[in-house]
Amino acid sequence: MANNDSKKYKLGMIGLGTMGRNLLLNMADKGFSVTGYDKDRKMISKLEEEGKKHNLEGFDDIESFISSLETPRTLILLVPAGPIVDSVIAELKPLLSKGDIIIDSGNSHFTDTNRRVDELEKDGLHFFGMGISGGEEGARFGPSMMPGGDKQAYNVVKDVFDAVAAKVGTDPCVTYIGPGASGHFVKMVHNGIEYAIMELIAEVYGILKNGLGYSNSDIYQVFKKWNEGRLQSFLLEITAEIFLFKDTETQNDLLDQIKDEARSKGTGKWTSEVSMELQLPVPTINEAVSNRDLSKFKKLRVSLEEAFGKKDTKIAVTVDELEDAFYFSMISAYAQGMHLLVQASKEYQYDLQLQEIAKIWRGGCIIRAKFLEDIYQAYDKNNALEHLFGDAGIQNIIKGTLSGTRKTISACINSGLGIPAFASTLTYFDTITTARMPSNLIQAQRDFFGAHTFERIDKDGVFHADWNKLS
Numbered sequence: 001m002a003n004n005d006s007k008k009y010k011l012g013m014i015g016l017g018t019m020g021r022n023l024l025l026n027m028a029d030k031g032f033s034v035t036g037y038d039k040d041r042k043m044i045s046k047l048e049e050e051g052k053k054h055n056l057e058g059f060d061d062i063e064s065f066i067s068s069l070e071t072p073r074t075l076i077l078l079v080p081a082g083p084i085v086d087s088v089i090a091e092l093k094p095l096l097s098k099g100d101i102i103i104d105s106g107n108s109h110f111t112d113t114n115r116r117v118d119e120l121e122k123d124g125l126h127f128f129g130m131g132i133s134g135g136e137e138g139a140r141f142g143p144s145m146m147p148g149g150d151k152q153a154y155n156v157v158k159d160v161f162d163a164v165a166a167k168v169g170t171d172p173c174v175t176y177i178g179p180g181a182s183g184h185f186v187k188m189v190h191n192g193i194e195y196a197i198m199e200l201i202a203e204v205y206g207i208l209k210n211g212l213g214y215s216n217s218d219i220y221q222v223f224k225k226w227n228e229g230r231l232q233s234f235l236l237e238i239t240a241e242i243f244l245f246k247d248t249e250t251q252n253d254l255l256d257q258i259k260d261e262a263r264s265k266g267t268g269k270w271t272s273e274v275s276m277e278l279q280l281p282v283p284t285i286n287e288a289v290s291n292r293d294l295s296k297f298k299k300l301r302v303s304l305e306e307a308f309g310k311k312d313t314k315i316a317v318t319v320d321e322l323e324d325a326f327y328f329s330m331i332s333a334y335a336q337g338m339h340l341l342v343q344a345s346k347e348y349q350y351d352l353q354l355q356e357i358a359k360i361w362r363g364g365c366i367i368r369a370k371f372l373e374d375i376y377q378a379y380d381k382n383n384a385l386e387h388l389f390g391d392a393g394i395q396n397i398i399k400g401t402l403s404g405t406r407k408t409i410s411a412c413i414n415s416g417l418g419i420p421a422f423a424s425t426l427t428y429f430d431t432i433t434t435a436r437m438p439s440n441l442i443q444a445q446r447d448f449f450g451a452h453t454f455e456r457i458d459k460d461g462v463f464h465a466d467w468n469k470l471s
């Protein structure tokens, strides 16, 4: 489409794949004058076709596209994360002016976003990292959005974001997250929690199928019922539906035709890596990442099952006890993610408002769940809360789940049913609720072989013992 000099658009989208196109259509539905750019003419045709009722038009010529925008210009990038973001920025830079705003809405690594913020600041450009969650449907009808960057620049686009985001009641699922790369950081942790909950649901599936002998349609019934109660969540809702889906080729349940090898794009791994960097444990997320990786060793698993023999994994637990175990572990997964945000906020001076983050995750995003209301309430009551387990209301919920949780997890362990996320979650809980850990021994060992010193419980300072003199 040629540039139309008389018309200036409020916002321009770069990348008209499904996500970019859907978000743009969402904005047009809300009455904003928006346009898009893509090198691929086919994408522009799709936009113009789907946006017919709004007379949406797109550009394949970047210069005309840029000059069609109001100033300061607001550009949203929805292109694959990585080097493509840098090459789009390089193409844009000579065409932009001081005060213009570039918003990267892909799943970029927050350290890339930090670098880009710094580089573009030198040219007077505002660079935003904005996590968007909710997939294609979310982009079209209401995602959860996590923008971070310059607050004044945010205010230029705030009305657009408030209008297109998902709503819980009248609350939009978008908020200003904080400075720098905080938006992408928070989205990364969202994905870490997403990995953990998906893994826990997969382990529940394994328990129902291999521990209790349930069929796919029985499992559908269990998940459907759970989703009507305290476990209500987007992930459980879509999972229930998976159990009913038939393969058109074989007429079998499609799930049974899918290889047991899970893939990933990396955001879960990044969460684990950062947690190690910040020395803030998120074991349920780590197990979720590791278990996707372990799933890929199919041949090895097959040969080792032959070597060690197939286990009799039948267990005697009730569905209610399993529900307790899942609720307990799900709470713990959110708690670990929030704890990581607390630590990152201190370390990177993000000044994160945990209650606001919980609030915008209640709708639109992949980890939306009824329980997020409880998290929101806990941080709203006390936004300096270090760990979710410190909230009295959450403590009461957890206490009510512990008996079923222990029974379920110990039964699985005794029978040889692999449940890495459940097991590590419970042992994380048991450790974080223990006043004196056996870690004094580790300090003694370090001092024994490396003179690394230790601290004493009865006086301040660091000490070293001549351990070899012991005998």
Ligand code: 6PG
Residues within 6 Å of the ligand: 107, 132, 133, 134, 135, 191, 194, 263, 264, 265, 266, 267, 268, 365, 366
């Ligand atoms: C979302 C999702 C989205 C994407 C994940 C998938 O919030 O909408 O998290 O960002 O589906 O990146 O991640 P994996 O491919 O790593 O599972």
